[in-house]
Amino acid sequence: MTSKGPEGEHPSVTLFRKYLRIRTVQPKPDYGAAVAFLEERAHQLGLSCQKVEVAPGNVVTVLTWPGSNPTLSSILLNSHMDVVPVFKEHWSHDPFEAFKDSEGYIYARGAQDMKCVSIQYLEAVRRLKGEGHHFPRTIHMTFVPDEEVGGHQGMELFVQQPEFQALRAGFALDEGLANPTDAFTVFYSERSPWWVRVTSTGRPGHGSRFIEDTAAEKLHKVVTSILTFREKERQRLQSNPHLKEGAVTSVNLTKLEGGVAYNVVPATMSASFDFRVAPDVDLKAFEEQLQGWCQAAGEGVTFEFAQKWTKPRVTPTDDSNPWWKAFSRACKDMNLTLEPEIFPAATDSRYLRAVGVPALGFSPMNRTPVLLHDHDERLHEAVFLRGVDIYTRLLSALASVPTLPGDS
Numbered sequence: 323m324t325s326k327g328p329e330g331e332h333p334s335v336t337l338f339r340k341y342l343r344i345r346t347v348q349p350k351p352d353y354g355a356a357v358a359f360l361e362e363r364a365h366q367l368g369l370s371c372q373k374v375e376v377a378p379g380n381v382v383t384v385l386t387w388p389g390s391n392p393t394l395s396s397i398l399l400n401s402h403m404d405v406v407p408v409f410k411e412h413w414s415h416d417p418f419e420a421f422k423d424s425e426g427y428i429y430a431r432g433a434q435d436m437k438c439v440s441i442q443y444l445e446a447v448r449r450l451k452g453e454g455h456h457f458p459r460t461i462h463m464t465f466v467p468d469e470e471v472g473g474h475q476g477m478e479l480f481v482q483q484p485e486f487q488a489l490r491a492g493f494a495l496d497e498g499l500a501n502p503t504d505a506f507t508v509f510y511s512e513r514s515p516w517w518v519r520v521t522s523t524g525r526p527g528h529g530s531r532f533i534e535d536t537a538a539e540k541l542h543k544v545v546t547s548i549l550t551f552r553e554k555e556r557q558r559l560q561s562n563p564h565l566k567e568g569a570v571t572s573v574n575l576t577k578l579e580g581g582v583a584y585n586v587v588p589a590t591m592s593a594s595f596d597f598r599v600a601p602d603v604d605l606k607a608f609e610e611q612l613q614g615w616c617q618a619a620g621e622g623v624t625f626e627f628a629q630k631w632t633k634p635r636v637t638p639t640d641d642s643n644p645w646w647k648a649f650s651r652a653c654k655d656m657n658l659t660l661e662p663e664i665f666p667a668a669t670d671s672r673y674l675r676a677v678g679v680p681a682l683g684f685s686p687m688n689r690t691p692v693l694l695h696d697h698d699e700r701l702h703e704a705v706f707l708r709g710v711d712i713y714t715r716l717l718s719a720l721a722s723v724p725t726l727p728g729d730s
């Protein structure tokens with residue numbers, strides 16, 4: 323047991339709160355301060371620390387605990403450093419103060435997403451190292467920038483670098499979501515983000531006239547087709563208790579643009595949609611469907627992508643996957659109930675899975691409402707500390723997985 327700090331706070335909690343106070347908030351994250359914090363941790367833990375600048379100002383920090391058998395592939399523990407913006411006026415406490423209330427709830431942007439996990443990895447490694455363990459497999463902790471805006475200047479580039487190849491990752495853990503029940507959710511796949519902008523062009527003219535073939539009426543048709551599809555998917559989810567959110571395709575109309583004046587019929591209007599395509603969907607057929615909706619609306623209706631993920635992957639959750647076997651076995655030994663699901667949004671796991679690294683999304687927060695990206699994002703210190711215990715057991719199991727066919 324680690325001794326408590328001056329105010330009776332567990333030092334892991336103190337460290338967590340320190341990390342939460344670093345303003346790595348989009349769109350101008352202070353990555354410099356976060357990287358300095360991580361370098362200091364590496365120094366304290368006696369771990370090597372590598373910095374890879376994948377894009378100007380965007381550094382991936384890798385802390386490494388070498389295993390005893392360098393021929394084995396490694397365990398990669400990933401977390402992102404950035405957090406999403408806040409609406410300060412809606413918070414009960416300053417989101418960058420990491421205020422802890424009398425019950426033990428820590429309020430901060432990043433408390434769930436996902437600075438908790440970063441510190442839990444570090445503290446689990448600290449504990450295992452302190453207890454004198456030495457596992458066969460190397461453990462790498464990667465701390466990446468840019469996830470909250472898509473990872474295009476972060477993990478997407480990092481997986482293409484020689485420094486990533488040199489890690490020889492055999493398996494990865496990355497973020498998941500809180501679970502309000504006693505169970506823990508674990509994510510084995512993700513939906514593919516498709517951000518689609520539909521542009522409709524038509525005849526302009528005076529707002530008092532019945533103009534034929536306007537941009538607006540054709541856009542309306544596409545919007546109706548897509549929102550009808552949305553309703554179908556919503557019903558499919560609602561009517562089948564076995565389906566979880568990530569198993570169906572969602573879409574939201576998130577932007578409408580166009581027009582200059584009340585009395586001018588515009589020649590162009592556009593609608594933007596955030597699709598999250600379920601991993602079992604035939605993406606070619608789905609794109610043809612989009613094309614079909616646009617064509618059916620009339621001439622001059624086109625679409626373009628702002629995001630288009632086309633490599634959905636599924637990490638097997640049966641005993642054919644030795645990593646799943648070790649992960650689920652360790653959870654069983656701790657009496658944890660797991661709920662395997664498809665992540666409804668996008669995380670950096672998709673880049674890892676796409677280059678062949680099986681990954682599970684797991685943020686050990688049960689009995690906790692899902693508050694990521696929300697006002698008053700918070701986590702109870704006891705849940706946080708239990709997470710450190712959980713990772714301690716998980717890492718022992720994963721870093722001890724015996725030689726696999728892929729290892730050499």
Ligand SMILES: CSCC[C@H](NC=O)C(=O)O
Pocket residue numbers: 469470471472473515629667668669
């Ligand atoms: C499609 S890139 C954006 C990634 C973002 N990830 C976390 O919220 C998301 O909206 O899912």
Ligand SMILES: [Zn+2]
Pocket residue numbers: 402435436469497
């Ligand atoms: Zn996240």
Ligand SMILES: [Zn+2]
Pocket residue numbers: 406435470694695
């Ligand atoms: Zn997020």
